[in-house]
Amino acid sequence: xxKDKKSTFEAIYKNESDAIFRFCLLRVxxxxxxxxxxxxxxxxxxxxLQKDEDILNSKAFLFTITRHLxxxxxxxxxxxxxxxxxxxxxxxxxxxxxxxxxxxxISGIEGRYLLNKINELPQSxxxxxxxxxxxDLSPPEIGEILGVSANxxxxxxxxGLEELRRVSGYSKDDLxxxxx
Amino acid sequence: xxxxxxxxxxxxxxNIVMTNAEKKHIIDNILSTSNVNPKAIKSPWSFYSFIxxxxxxxxxxxxxxxxxxxxxxxGVVFASQDSLPDxxxxxxxxxxxxxxxGALKFSLxxxxxxxxxxxxxxxxEAETLVNQGKLDKIKEDKINSLLTKHTNALNLAINESTSExxxxxxxxxxxxxxxxxxxHAKVLDVLSNEKESKKExxxxxxKETEIETKAKAEADISDIKISNTARLSADKIKDSSNxxxxxxxxxxxxxxxxxxxxxxxxxxxxxxxxxxxxTTNDPVSEDSYKKLDQAKAYLYDADKKDEEGxxxxxxxxxxxxxxxxxxxxxxxxxxxxxxxxxxxxNLIEIDD
Numbered sequence: 179x180x181k182d183k184k185s186t187f188e189a190i191y192k193n194e195s196d197a198i199f200r201f202c203l204l205r206v207x208x209x210x211x212x213x214x215x216x217x218x219x220x221x222x223x224x225x226x227l228q229k230d231e232d233i234l235n236s237k238a239f240l241f242t243i244t245r246h247l248x249x250x251x252x253x254x255x256x257x258x259x260x261x262x263x264x265x266x267x268x269x270x271x272x273x274x275x276x277x278x279x280x281x282x283x284i285s286g287i288e289g290r291y292l293l294n295k296i297n298e299l300p301q302s303x304x305x306x307x308x309x310x311x312x313x314d315l316s317p318p319e320i321g322e323i324l325g326v327s328a329n330x331x332x333x334x335x336x337x338g339l340e341e342l343r344r345v346s347g348y349s350k351d352d353l354x355x356x357x358x
Numbered sequence: 359x360x361x362x363x364x365x366x367x368x369x370x371x372x373n374i375v376m377t378n379a380e381k382k383h384i385i386d387n388i389l390s391t392s393n394v395n396p397k398a399i400k401s402p403w404s405f406y407s408f409i410x411x412x413x414x415x416x417x418x419x420x421x422x423x424x425x426x427x428x429x430x431x432x433g434v435v436f437a438s439q440d441s442l443p444d445x446x447x448x449x450x451x452x453x454x455x456x457x458x459x460g461a462l463k464f465s466l467x468x469x470x471x472x473x474x475x476x477x478x479x480x481x482x483e484a485e486t487l488v489n490q491g492k493l494d495k496i497k498e499d500k501i502n503s504l505l506t507k508h509t510n511a512l513n514l515a516i517n518e519s520t521s522e523x524x525x526x527x528x529x530x531x532x533x534x535x536x537x538x539x540x541x542h543a544k545v546l547d548v549l550s551n552e553k554e555s556k557k558e559x560x561x562x563x564x565k566e567t568e569i570e571t572k573a574k575a576e577a578d579i580s581d582i583k584i585s586n587t588a589r590l591s592a593d594k595i596k597d598s599s600n601x602x603x604x605x606x607x608x609x610x611x612x613x614x615x616x617x618x619x620x621x622x623x624x625x626x627x628x629x630x631x632x633x634x635x636x637t638t639n640d641p642v643s644e645d646s647y648k649k650l651d652q653a654k655a656y657l658y659d660a661d662k663k664d665e666e667g668x669x670x671x672x673x674x675x676x677x678x679x680x681x682x683x684x685x686x687x688x689x690x691x692x693x694x695x696x697x698x699x700x701x702x703x704n705l706i707e708i709d710d
Contacts, residue, residue: 182390183668187388187389188385189386191381195376195384196375196376199374199376200371200372200373200375201376203374204371204374204644210423213384214377216376216384217384217387217388220384220385220388221388221391224389224391270580286366286367286369286370286373288363288364288366288367288370289366289367289368289369289370289371289373290370292364292367292368292371293367293371294372296653311368311371331671348363348364352645354655
């Protein structure tokens, strides 16, 4: 039984560890910190498996944990001014674009361009687009990760695409070809 | 062209991966973690957390929940202690709380004392109701029946007592009971007379029609049966305790000294009240002086009958003297209380 859990865990780790690492690294821009977050995320998964908790979608589960860990990381890292705390913005998230750059993380110029353009988008579009574009997650999975309905996630993706098209110069056809 | 660029961009982002060494290091770290379920850090507030305690042991349900019920019912029981017959808590007091209290008195003496105190309590309740002008026929009947019940219980306890020591204590309980009953019966009479005269005055002031006035006065003037019941109760207990006195005549001298001391003490108290001018000519205080005189007369009578060799009669007179002395003290205290209440009521009326 324990062996089954271990093999399940190893299979999930093999399939998802790079995606989780990427998600972390692009947000914290620090390889060691990203590795710590990956370890913490998979440790939580391992503990959940040990407790026989039901995990219906391991990918969504991992991204949800990672997202919360990154939010915690930013909360600890910088003190938040009072005006930001009092902000009525309903979106719970983080904004790494202020103090870090992703330029040194990606070697290719096109990848850097795309990521910079995604980072120029409003916070509410950034994550759904990244998860849909890069990690190939479905709207229901994205909705689960962000704590919104599948419809709301879908709406954010479509609006984010419009916005990305406007700021990046990619045509609608280019984006449609990606089955987004 | 753009299409290719976009795909390339995505592929380049996807090229961000961990090295094999990093992957191995992380998975080794996770799988080697022996303490998979780390022990939760104990909250400093866990001691106070009811939920945490109940989670720990199912037994707590059997202790805490009855305790909560007990405490909440304890509150109701406590609240019912000072309730009067017009309160919704009064039935709980007289039908549940007091009988339970009586059931927990295991010796005859304690039972007799308890019943005596309950009978006194009933009279005090009647006095309060008369003062508030709330004593009606229903409440009067209720108090009367309870008073009879307590007297019967006390009587039973006196009759059941057999040993000499118990008899001695029972004699004290009986004399106390008689003094309390007679004194409070007098207070009750005085209070009801005062209330009646006040009502009559008010009726005159209101100038109602003569027929209506008479009807109202007749309805309001209740013949205070409670005081009669109290006196009858005192007489009943007197008879019962007198039947038990024959064995105690050998302690006559000792008893007489005690009674003399009590009478003298009561006399001193009266004199100090007169010197301090604390009392007025109210009927209750006046009656206390009469009772003290009566106590002295009974004591003299007891001495005389003892000299004549009529020991049983002497002992009865001695007990009567004791009862009268105690009655005098109770009446003096009650008289002072009534006077104080009157002063307060007068001040309130002046303020109004």
